[in-house]
Each structure stands twice: as C-alpha cells, then as structure tokens.
Amino acid sequence: MVRRLTWLDVFTSRPLAGNGLAVVHDADEVDDKTMLGFARETKLSETTFVQTATEEGADYRNRIWMTTRELPFAGHPSLGTAVAVAHVRGNREAHYVQQTAAGQQPLEVELGDSGLARASMLQEPARFGAEPEPGLVLAALGLLDADGHRELPAQFVSCGVEHLLIPVRAESVLTRVHPDADALAAVLAQSEAICAYVAWPDPDGVAVQARGFFLEGAPLVAGSLVAEDPATGSAAGPLCAYLHARTGATSIDITQGVAMGRPSRIACEAGERVRVAGDVVVLIEGEVSL
Numbered sequence: 001m002v003r004r005l006t007w008l009d010v011f012t013s014r015p016l017a018g019n020g021l022a023v024v025h026d027a028d029e030v031d032d033k034t035m036l037g038f039a040r041e042t043k044l045s046e047t048t049f050v051q052t053a054t055e056e057g058a059d060y061r062n063r064i065w066m067t068t069r070e071l072p073f074a075g076h077p078s079l080g081t082a083v084a085v086a087h088v089r090g091n092r093e094a095h096y097v098q099q100t101a102a103g104q105q106p107l108e109v110e111l112g113d114s115g116l117a118r119a120s121m122l123q124e125p126a127r128f129g130a131e132p133e134p135g136l137v138l139a140a141l142g143l144l145d146a147d148g149h150r151e152l153p154a155q156f157v158s159c160g161v162e163h164l165l166i167p168v169r170a171e172s173v174l175t176r177v178h179p180d181a182d183a184l185a186a187v188l189a190q191s192e193a194i195c196a197y198v199a200w201p202d203p204d205g206v207a208v209q210a211r212g213f214f215l216e217g218a219p220l221v222a223g224s225l226v227a228e229d230p231a232t233g234s235a236a237g238p239l240c241a242y243l244h245a246r247t248g249a250t251s252i253d254i255t256q257g258v259a260m261g262r263p264s265r266i267a268c269e270a271g272e273r274v275r276v277a278g279d280v281v282v283l284i285e286g287e288v289s290l
Helices: 032-042 075-089 134-140 181-188 233-247
Strands: 002-010 019-024 047-051 060-065 093-100 103-111 116-122 155-158 162-167 195-201 207-215 226-229 251-256 264-269 275-289
Touching: 002 075, 019 032, 019 075, 032 047, 032 060, 047 075, 060 075, 075 093, 075 103, 075 116, 075 233, 075 275, 134 162, 134 181, 155 233, 162 233, 181 195, 181 207, 195 233, 207 233, 233 251, 233 264, 233 275
Parallel strands: 019 047, 060 093, 162 195, 207 251
Antiparallel strands: 002 019, 002 275, 047 060, 093 103, 103 116, 116 275, 155 162, 195 207, 207 226, 251 264, 264 275
16 A cells, blocks of 8 residues: 655754654554554664544644664654644644554644745653662763762653663763773663663753663673664653753753764753653655555
8 A cells, every 4th residue: 555655854944954854754553563564664773653533632643763673652753743733634734643552742833935844843751760879870881980970870761651861071072982882781771771861961951962872682681782863852852851850951961973973962851740842854755655
C-alpha cells in the first residue's frame, strides 16, 4: 500500500542540520516487523509511524522506532511528527495530544513559510533517580574525575524516558568525550536509561552545550557500538528539570550536534511539566510502499 511520507529536520531552522526524522502517515495496518525494517532503511536515529489514537483524549498515536527497537517516547520524533501531521492536515496552527507508550503529551505547532515550522511539547512530569558513582560514569566517557562538575553530580532523570545526565566542569571537556561502549553499558544498566547526556551549563544559567550518546544494537550488550545523537529532546527536558531543581534555572537554551556537523538548538522551560521547543524544517514530501 502507498502511504504518505514526510522527511524533516528537527531542532533547526535550516535544512540538513538538526536531527533528521522520517514520518509515515496512515500506518494503522503497518506491522511491527515492517516498521523496524523501514526504520533500518532510513538509517535515521528515529522513524515514526502515525496511527489512529486508541486512547480517549489523544489526536493520534505516535509509534517511534530506532533502527534496533521501538521507543516508548522521544523528543525530536514527537515535535517532528506533530509538524508532519499539521502539514498533511493543512493546519497552520494546531494543538494536538499525542499518544505514546509513555503517556499523552500536548503539542503546539505553528507552520511558517518555505517549510519552516515551530513546535513545542509538554513532556511527562520529571522523575529523579539515583546518582551513580561519579568516577565510573566519567571513566566510561573517557574522562577524568576532575572533569566532572564540582556542584552538579551525575543523575538518572526521566520526563518520559530515562537518561543519565552528566554535567561537566567546562565546555572544553565536551571535546574530549570518548565513550567506551562496554563501560557505558555497565553504567546505564544501573537504571533504565537509554542515553548518556553530557552537558556543560554556562555560568549565565541559560546557555547549555551538550552531547548525547546511545548504544546501538540490542541495549546494554557487550560489543555494542556508541552512536552520537545530534539533538536529544527527551534528554533536554530532564536536564531542564534537573537544573531547575538544583540551580533554580527556569529556562535553558541547549546547543547540541556541533561536533557532528549537525548543529541543533533546543529551548526548554521548567514547570510542573517541562516544555521543550524548537524549529522544524520540512525537507521532503513523498510516498512509500509499505
């Protein structure tokens, strides 16, 4: 069956930057095997499939797939899918409630000219987990004990999916991050985290530089490869909640993906539920036979 396909770059205002996303529409009858197969075909960090909502109050169901497995929730696939849905439905401004395995998330979309859009979402309420042993965390990233932030310890935090947040003492430390896959797998296995999010909060309290790392292949398995993510919205929300709780910051502006040549900007506002926002560019519209 031929289905509509939208290809976007998320957390950027220009094409070929940010985090790429492919969205397949009208995917009610697409089975899990086919979803995984198409996600592998795109070779993007995530690919999504829009289905009819099965829960009251939701406008659509968003199935989010990596090249190895389905995720209960993710950031840039949520914002990008909302923009794709608005684009297909012809809604210049829209408020949607998205259904995911992690819950329902409200999203706002504004479509501009030339394929540029702005989207924001409320993530799930923050859950704060354990603080792992700092030496093990930093060693897994190829860093020294002295590279950790003096006042902000590493911690597992979730706003829908769990991430390990690792503040560092200086921007220069980010350039030296070199994760060891097995050591990182052992650290992440202490919780349900899927990503190590290394961040340097500027002393101004607003600007943050970050890098995000996932394990490819089956999660937490020896021999897995480490992949860097150009923009991790599902980690940006937890980082905002973490900094709000520890420093009182009410908003942060995250730059990510610079080292990959895919610069991204993620805006976050603290609250009962963190709001994560960014620009989105519609890159390609077409059809796919699935």
